[in-house]
Amino acid sequence: MCSVVGYIGKNKSRDTVLDGLTRLEYRGYDSAGFACIDSETKHLVVAKKIGQLSNLKQSLKNQSSDGFLSLGHTRWATHGAATEQNAHPHVDCTSSLAVVHNGIIENHTSLKKILEHEDHAFKTETDSEVLAHLFEQYTIDEKMPPLQAMQKMVEQLEGAYAFCIISEHYPDSLFIARKGSPLCIGLGEGEMFVGSDPLAFTDKTNRVLFLPEKSYALVHKDGYALYDFSGNVLSVQSQIVDTSWIAGEKGDHEHYMLKEIYEQKHAIDKTVRFFQSIHTTIFDYLGITQEELQNLESITFLGCGTSAHAGKLAQFFFEQKAGIQTRCELASEFRHKTFFKQKNHLYIAISQSGETADTLEAIRLVQEHGQATLALTNVASSTLVRECDGFLLTQAGPEIAVASTKAFSTQLAALYWLAHCVAYHKKSISHKQFQESETELFTTAEILENVIEQYKHEIMMDCAPFYKKYKEFIFIGRHNSFPFAEEAALKLKEISYVFAQAYPAGELKHGPLALVDEFLPVVIFSHPDPVIYQKLLSNAQEIKARKGHIIVFALEHQKELLSLAHRAFIIPAVPSLLFPLAMTGIMQFFCYALAKVSGHAIDKPRNLAKSVTVE
Numbered sequence: 001m002c003s004v005v006g007y008i009g010k011n012k013s014r015d016t017v018l019d020g021l022t023r024l025e026y027r028g029y030d031s032a033g034f035a036c037i038d039s040e041t042k043h044l045v046v047a048k049k050i051g052q053l054s055n056l057k058q059s060l061k062n063q064s065s066d067g068f069l070s071l072g073h074t075r076w077a078t079h080g081a082a083t084e085q086n087a088h089p090h091v092d093c094t095s096s097l098a099v100v101h102n103g104i105i106e107n108h109t110s111l112k113k114i115l116e117h118e119d120h121a122f123k124t125e126t127d128s129e130v131l132a133h134l135f136e137q138y139t140i141d142e143k144m145p146p147l148q149a150m151q152k153m154v155e156q157l158e159g160a161y162a163f164c165i166i167s168e169h170y171p172d173s174l175f176i177a178r179k180g181s182p183l184c185i186g187l188g189e190g191e192m193f194v195g196s197d198p199l200a201f202t203d204k205t206n207r208v209l210f211l212p213e214k215s216y217a218l219v220h221k222d223g224y225a226l227y228d229f230s231g232n233v234l235s236v237q238s239q240i241v242d243t244s245w246i247a248g249e250k251g252d253h254e255h256y257m258l259k260e261i262y263e264q265k266h267a268i269d270k271t272v273r274f275f276q277s278i279h280t281t282i283f284d285y286l287g288i289t290q291e292e293l294q295n296l297e298s299i300t301f302l303g304c305g306t307s308a309h310a311g312k313l314a315q316f317f318f319e320q321k322a323g324i325q326t327r328c329e330l331a332s333e334f335r336h337k338t339f340f341k342q343k344n345h346l347y348i349a350i351s352q353s354g355e356t357a358d359t360l361e362a363i364r365l366v367q368e369h370g371q372a373t374l375a376l377t378n379v380a381s382s383t384l385v386r387e388c389d390g391f392l393l394t395q396a397g398p399e400i401a402v403a404s405t406k407a408f409s410t411q412l413a414a415l416y417w418l419a420h421c422v423a424y425h426k427k428s429i430s431h432k433q434f435q436e437s438e439t440e441l442f443t444t445a446e447i448l449e450n451v452i453e454q455y456k457h458e459i460m461m462d463c464a465p466f467y468k469k470y471k472e473f474i475f476i477g478r479h480n481s482f483p484f485a486e487e488a489a490l491k492l493k494e495i496s497y498v499f500a501q502a503y504p505a506g507e508l509k510h511g512p513l514a515l516v517d518e519f520l521p522v523v524i525f526s527h528p529d530p531v532i533y534q535k536l537l538s539n540a541q542e543i544k545a546r547k548g549h550i551i552v553f554a555l556e557h558q559k560e561l562l563s564l565a566h567r568a569f570i571i572p573a574v575p576s577l578l579f580p581l582a583m584t585g586i587m588q589f590f591c592y593a594l595a596k597v598s599g600h601a602i603d604k605p606r607n608l609a610k611s612v613t614v615e
């Protein structure tokens with residue numbers, strides 16, 4: 001998704017800004033740009049390129065322009081195609097000021113009309129360009145002081161935004177504002193950094209000021225002045241962020257995704273051990289009291305993509321283990337539905353990044369209704385952590401590949417642990433049973449890894465080349481293996497661009513069976529429960545009778561199902577609620593191998609972004 005980087009200070013900053021963009025590159029983008037007030041000419045210089053950041057770096061190699069005030073941006077197209085013209089930074093009519101923006105200015109059409117009436121000439125199809133012309137209108141045409149201009153701007157803008165402006169008329173100032181989209185300032189000595197994520201500058205400073213919602217700031221090399229949207233001065237504490245959040249290297253792995261698939265056992269272990277370590281102080285994290293937890297009657301999970309699938313799987317943990325009625329809502333849909341205020345209810349937002357706009361907006365809606373919110377995220381410094389009443393952190397470490405792997409498995413481990421923690425505090429299980437659940441997680445993590453080891457050669461050398469020719473897949477499951485099938489279908493779509501659809505196995509005969517023939521592989525995720533297994537077996541027979549090509553992930557003793565399969569992967573026994581977690585590694589590896597034989601950009605799939613900061 002779009003990333004914003006800015007710098008003001010004692011040093012020439014082109015490399016710093018480009019390095020910052022490089023660190024945020026994994027989020028996905030389709031063009032990149034840089035602007036600075038050139039230290040020699042004192043004029044604004046702008047460079048933009050479509051495609052990889054390396055194209056921008058290459059184009060700048062032959063230019064000497066550099067400055068003490070600069071901006072950078074990677075754009076993921078929303079309004080207007082991914083062209084050089086539409087790439088940020090955007091400039092005003094006089095080309096003396098430049099803007100980079102994340103988010104969407106929803107009223108850009110009406111603002112553009114007003115500005116065109118004032119003779120501003122627009123050059124792009126973007127919503128963001130209005131920001132450059134608005135600042136020009138106020139500071140150049142109407143000669144308004146820049147801070148007054150900023151306030152007038154934020155008063156009029158609708159939508160979500162994090163933007164930064166530099167102007168050759170104010171070489172000692174960087175102007176920034178945020179509403180809905182994240183933005184922070186890295187506090188250095190005689191230099192200040194700005195980023196949509198602290199990762200942009202954590203190699204330079206770990207002192208970070210997160211801009212509060214609806215605020216703007218004037219940043220200069222030795223400090224900043226922060227205001228709310230009414231123009232009142234704000235005083236906010238800076239934080240020290242964990243700099244280990246600098247993206248790790250790929251090591252010997254060809255892709256980050258592969259590295260992250262292999263890291264899962266360790267990540268699950270680390271997450272469970274971390275949760276064990278905070279158990280005695282858990283109420284400092286949950287945002288609800290022990291009494292409120294004991295009275296808890298229902299839970300709603302909110303999330304998007306893979307995180308929503310973790311929520312759907314965790315429904316079974318909470319209902320079965322803690323006796324709590326649980327549902328999972330897609331955050332992007334939730335806010336358009338009728339809100340029913342519920343007593344003794346907890347909303348748990350699940351998000352790897354903690355920055356997904358849909359999830360944040362859903363949580364804000366919940367908070368407007370005064371209901372309790374808990375974040376489960378992988379990023380301690382995220383907006384979700386700051387905005388929810390409580391937070392729990394998975395310990396997956398940085399996840400760089402767009403397709404989520406270890407974030408998903410650690411979310412499952414965390415939620416399994418939490419379900420047992422709730423059950424324990426509600427006195428539904430004993431302390432011993434709670435401890436056993438932790439052992440189950442350690443064992444399952446080991447199985448997850450062993451299964452990959454067992455099949456990785458076969459999948460890479462035999463399976464992937466064979467399945468490369470198939471252009472569509474169906475994934476089916478029952479009970480908790482259905483949301484797992486949904487995650488598998490998502491994984492395959494994301495990285496291999498093969499159409500994959502998940503169905504609850506029982507629904508097959510209500511329509512999708514019409515698609516089945518020898519050209520359509522159907523992947524069946526089995527279930528340890530004998531009754532559910534029998535039903536799945538019947539579904540497999542229905543597919544077989546239509547000559548469907550069957551791939552099965554099942555237990556060793558599920559002989560009948562295994563015998564119907566063209567290809568089978570045997571998963572060792574684990575508690576049925578954790579069976580999806582045991583299958584997670586091999587499922588991801590299978591999808592990875594299919595994408596690899598097709599030669600796709602696995603870590604950064606086309607059109608996708610790691611952190612989706614627009615709704």
Ligand code: G6P
Binds near residue numbers: 306307350359402404
């Ligand atoms: C994007 C990513 C997905 C991810 C989803 C939710 O769509 O491409 O891989 O699952 O966002 O992200 P979150 O950070 O909220 O878990």
